[in-house]
Amino acid sequence: MTPLLSVDGLQTHFFTRDGVAKAVDGVSFSLERGQILGLVGESGSGKSVTGFSLLGLVDPPGRVVGGTITFDGEDLVKGGEPMLRTLRGKRIAMIFQDPMMTLNPVLRIDTQMVETVLAHERMSHAEALKRCREALVMVGISSPDERLQSYPHQFSGGMRQRVAIAIALLHKPDLIIADEPTTALDVTIQAQILAEVQKLCAETGTALIWITHDLAVVSGLADRLAVMYAGRVVEEGETARVIERPLHPYTKGLIDSVPQGKTRGARLQQISGMTPSLLALPQGCAFRPRCARADAACLEEPALEEKLPDRKVRCFHPWTLDAAADAHMPTVTETADQRSGAAARTGTRA
Numbered sequence: 001m002t003p004l005l006s007v008d009g010l011q012t013h014f015f016t017r018d019g020v021a022k023a024v025d026g027v028s029f030s031l032e033r034g035q036i037l038g039l040v041g042e043s044g045s046g047k048s049v050t051g052f053s054l055l056g057l058v059d060p061p062g063r064v065v066g067g068t069i070t071f072d073g074e075d076l077v078k079g080g081e082p083m084l085r086t087l088r089g090k091r092i093a094m095i096f097q098d099p100m101m102t103l104n105p106v107l108r109i110d111t112q113m114v115e116t117v118l119a120h121e122r123m124s125h126a127e128a129l130k131r132c133r134e135a136l137v138m139v140g141i142s143s144p145d146e147r148l149q150s151y152p153h154q155f156s157g158g159m160r161q162r163v164a165i166a167i168a169l170l171h172k173p174d175l176i177i178a179d180e181p182t183t184a185l186d187v188t189i190q191a192q193i194l195a196e197v198q199k200l201c202a203e204t205g206t207a208l209i210w211i212t213h214d215l216a217v218v219s220g221l222a223d224r225l226a227v228m229y230a231g232r233v234v235e236e237g238e239t240a241r242v243i244e245r246p247l248h249p250y251t252k253g254l255i256d257s258v259p260q261g262k263t264r265g266a267r268l269q270q271i272s273g274m275t276p277s278l279l280a281l282p283q284g285c286a287f288r289p290r291c292a293r294a295d296a297a298c299l300e301e302p303a304l305e306e307k308l309p310d311r312k313v314r315c316f317h318p319w320t321l322d323a324a325a326d327a328h329m330p331t332v333t334e335t336a337d338q339r340s341g342a343a344a345r346t347g348t349r350a
Ligand SMILES: Nc1ncnc2c1ncn2[C@@H]1O[C@H](COP(=O)(O)OP(=O)(O)OP(=O)(O)O)[C@@H](O)[C@H]1O
Pocket: 014, 016, 021, 023, 041, 042, 043, 044, 045, 046, 047, 048, 049, 050, 060, 061, 062, 213, 278
């Protein structure tokens, strides 16, 4: 089956006075209709820039400098702004962390929603209003008529985000890109919205890219995961399989740092070290300075390769491909420095 979206070798760079920040540098993934992809990684890994690149929303000094984005058979990079203008908001919608990026504070909800409908479709005002009402009901808003006559400031944060999601749904898009849309909300509201979005995707066949730094959020939502580090996808695969058997040391570190019921009260493992500056990336694998499994081979840049069926990983020493070897490898949370410190104390070679 041809995927709805196929991103191949996408590169989006920022040409700053201090140098070129390769925020997205060779990102590849694909998505089928109705599928949910979780795009995960620490802050600054290039998740948002990837999302913005898909919609042609990267502003100078940033620019898409390479790769292809194929959406329903059309090359969006080649098609450029004229093609994107016809798709944006209609076939591809975006939900932002701050719903006020979507909502106009001085307009009533009905005015802005009806305007959005009529921007892409010809119908009467009454028909457009009916569509708006249906979209509000879809995201769990009761008494939509009353809500339609309100202004954004009359809503709670969670309710504002629901309205923003309803606006994204107005044209029954093929793809929604959601950039940390529930991060600012309390856990209960977040869980409700996640459940509703999941249901909507299943019902409408809308595909979704859910961008988040929170692996726990997407693990219950996404069909597939793409893990990003320093502008690159380092691991991609089916969510359950990635969580159960992470291959990349960074993915394993992310999973180990998610609180589990069984570890309540126990000290959480954290990935030591910091994400590197994009203006001064280490030679070879960008995760090398934080990785306990790194060796001289990692001074070369690994490629994203399919090391197990339907599992891609960008690493020379992925986990659990060789259980016997894994048993002798240090955990990802130990750094090379810690290892050599331990070795010095015990008089062994690190
Ligand atoms: N306007 C800009 N000018 C220069 N560099 C930028 C700009 N926007 C983004 N970048 C670069 O792109 C990198 C990735 O940014 P991006 O917002 O995609 O990260 P992210 O993974 O979404 O993190 P966060 O969750 O913090 O938003 C930034 O760390 C920065 O180096």
